[in-house]
Amino acid sequence: MGQKLVIFLHTEDLAQASAVVLAQDGAVLETIPSTTLAALTSQAEGREVIVIIPAEDVLLMATSLPQMNHQRLRKALPYALEERVIGNVDELHFAMGDYLPNGELVVAVVAKQKMQAWIQALREYQIEATCMLPLSLIVPWAEDTWSVAIFAEVAIVKTAAFYGFACDVANLQTILLLKLQEGTNKPHSIHVFNYTQTSILPLTIGDCVIKEVVYPVEHSLVDLANVAQQHPVSLNLLQGAYQAKRQWRQLKNTWMVSGILIAACVAMVFFSQIISYFILSSRSHKVEQEIATIYHQQFPGAHTVVAAKERMQDKLQKLLGQATGDPLFALLAAVGKGIIQTPQVNLERFDFQHNQITLNVTAVSFDALDTFSRFLKQQGLSVKQENATSVDSRAKADLVVQSR
Template sequence: MPNKLVIYIHSGEPTQFSFAIVNGQNQLQNIHHHHDLLPQESFEEIIVIVPTEDILLTSVALPKMSRNRYQSALPFALEEQVIDDVEHLHFTAFDYQPDGQLPVAIVAHEKMAIWLQALDALSLKPTQMLPSVFALPYNEGQLQIIVESNILVRTGRWAGFASDRINFSQFLHALPVGSAPQEIEVLNFSDTSLAASQDSLFTYHEKFAASADFFPTLVQHALNSPGNLLQGPYAMKKTTLWRGDKLLKISLCLGVALFSLLFLYPTVSYFILKPKLTALNAGIKRIYQKQFPKSTAIVAPKLRLEEKLKKLAGGGDKGGLNQILSHLGQAMQTESNVKLKRFDFQNGQATIELTADSSEDFSTFTSALTNQGMLVKQQSANLVGTKINATIQVS
């Protein structure tokens, strides 16, 4: 299983790093303070711990929305809490809290660029970047304090601050009422006591540890920290392996979809077209039996109907089918508001059922037929709303 690399960027020294190699079981293997000593290998994860002094951890009340929407809304919701122009700042949101607050980390784009450029110069592509206070242990309702060159204080899952010794007391008293417990646990990696320099409002339980254990302590808790500043424009692309795996999955899905389509298309088409084919054959049978009532079977329907049509249209007289159809077409071009519903031709005479939008349209249509020399007889006419349903005979 590939190893993980944890990098600590020292406060005030953006190009001074400490490196820790952790195996797949999250066990610390080696610590290096020079990049040249790192083994030449690919790391499963590269976690970078950055100075909290350069980051503002705050929260804002926003209604629940998609990540893209609240990422766009954050600069405007928090512009009164920052001094710099919001265009110069990077806003990272974490998980919504039960009270509706959305925790946010704010850092200057300039700082992000400095850190990432320094890492890029070492050919290191981080997968996670988190404030150093997120590498402190977290216990609900407790303040976690670590003292080294500066003081790191974790006040909540997504909250905390960094301070020097001079201003620490002011930061502590500025915490919301009730958020600072009366008894405070302190893990001190320096030679100078923190409790001895503070007032008696709080009871400090201070433990001292070797300064060499400071970085391993951060590494231990950073491995389980979910916070990540690499969001939005700084989100890192997935590894080539992941992209290849995703491409393989997409190819398999497309292959399955194509196979399913090739199999299902004829089947679905059959079930869709089968009823239509049945209805079409039934219609052909009805027409055939009507025209050839003595026939017991349907034989060459197209050919026989064409032959009968030629006989009906033959002779060239004015009562021929072709001539009636020709005059009928010209009349319909004259009056487009007339629609044919049924046409029947028997013995040189056509019986036509039609619908006209108005009585004027009906009169115009019949007049057009009469003007072409056709004899028009009205059999029936009914007014339905504003439309006329009529039956006429034309010869």
Template sequence: MPCRFEHKLRQLSTMNELFIRLDDKPEVTWLRQGEVSGDTASRTGPLPDPSGHADCHVIVFVPGSDVVLLMADVPPMTRQRMSTAVPFALEDHLIADVDLLHFALGRRSGSEPLPVAVVADGLMSAWLSRLEEAGIYPEFLIPETLALPLAPDTWTVFMDADGALIRSGALSGLAVDLPNLAIMLRSALDNAPDSALDSALDTGDNPPKRIRLLHCGEGAAMDIPPLGPGCEVTEEVCRADRLQLLAAHFDEQRAINLLQGKYNRETDVRQTWRAWRVPFALVVIWFAIWVAGALFDVARLSERSRILGEEMEAVYRQVFPEARNMTNLRVRMKRGLDALRGTGARETVGFLELLGRVGVHLQDARNIRLVSLDFRSERLELRMEMDDLQAFDGIKARLVGEGLVVEVLSVTSRESTVMAHLRITPGEASPRAGVA
């Protein structure tokens, strides 16, 4: 009777799915399913353009003949330790060197044997390189054997022109050539002493009660001789092609994803993060220190600016005591200094010029001691100590002879000391006459 093929959407109904079947041919078969696409026909050709399927989960089926499904008898342990122990546990079942193989672990319950998918490292690299060159990064890489229909106590045998696939359990099965199919089934059901075959099909002590033969396409039909009592053989004609059948029955919970270990994209991200987390942490620490230093410098410079502002205001008040407006002190100070230097309407005498004319005579007088000096509004006020009034009269005469206007503000005599307070303003400069 014909095989009923139903187009089945997976539970992730909000996402479309892109199924791709790889083999050793230049072209591939691909199929898109989901709520957007209503076309369930598979297509054959180059790998599809990923830009048109960006909203899809990508599931890739690889040939069952390239993947060996075995059962490893290892005790319960962490998954990381199992990945190390499994190659040694299966070494006797494999011809190739285990160092050249990739082992993907399936799920198991309790102490049951661990399902393992074994594939050559070179094939894994070739498949992924082929996909990545086309811009395709799959989420699942599944042996096509584990996407056949699954039923309790039933082996599903799919046959088409490319060969036969057998699924004997949730995570067990193998691929076989059509001419050897009947011999292999007979050997497995007769419990022949073939440990590799027994491990691949997981026959154990419970042989199947039913073998379901699915014929797909011309050239796939063949006669299967009776397989013994207690095992029913049914034959069906499948209207769908191989990829349609695999896509309809794929269940990620009952399959082994080959993208594990070094081929796991999430693992690559974690390994990259593990390699760069120390430099990244150092960069973050350095940046935090730099920001803290910058904030400290801003605070320090702000405080320094405030102190300088206060000092500038104090100097401005000292130089210009009549000033009331304390805004924009820098400009006001510059204008005031320009006025003192003679930038006003009339020329003024600078402090240094007046001090130079007075200082010459003070320097020559050995018995005169300068107490204080104040310059304001072009007037120089001097407070001096001297030994006697004769010295006072002498310095006054010299300053007047210099052409300066000398105003005596006060003269006091105390014991042997004379205190004099003079106000000196500029007058006409005259040649020095050598006043004694």
């Protein structure tokens, strides 16, 4: 939503309004000096709507409150400002702004009856505002100055970024003098934006310079609309019970998206567990088939697999026991160690008869053969070398090995 519709509500007749249509880059697309809310229904469609309400209906102030979450702060505000406002705090709406550098919180106070009347008038013509600001906040302003916007019947005085008030034009000079005499936030100069085509203020008030510029009446809407679209939305009056439906929908959509993502993650975990179960189940079935095949190879007469692990372990123990008592296995174990210790010796073939083993070996040299023979003797074996020859620069011999 790039384009904006800035609606200026009239004080006397809520059905009457003025409006400015702004492009996404802030350029003015259309200025509507006088119209009705009914005529603005089509203009509001598809655009962000900023509503400007009369300055005299909103009280701007600051208060010192410790920083806390918005919910607690909203509950504490009415009681903190009870002695500074006129009327029952239960009948007033308190909108919070930002904390100022001095630690004070900016607050806008307006009657709930007024808020309800404005919102009802807009909704009657299907206009849903996203931001509602008092006219006193959108008067152009610069640091170390005050600004005054003069219209046909009312003047708006802005003394700081978030402070301002309205007064009648006839008493403007007197009120400015009184405010300057207070000495609070005294400006170097006062910039006056006069949209009445007639100069009103003198060149100075007290010792403060007045810089008054008279503008065409039609410029007022454009000047104010440009400030409105750039104004921080922190002091948006549409807070709490009056929060814009679109903002609620955005918040609801955010929670819905979060919920969907969480549900998707849970579903992924759930389905991954199911997929893992089927994969492992298939693998387990395959392993069981392999175990059954090996089992029947070892126990041909068995019809079913019973205690496969225990029976295979028992058979293995029996085979190991048989191997330990067989001289062939003992001799081969010793020969194997010798081959590992002397890699220069290769075993070509062997023959076992009468509890002795005859090894046909080759080596890179006769010294390697002697090393191999000494190792076997160190293992407690009797070694006899026969038919020692040299073939193709390699030593070749038959070794007769037996236990002593």
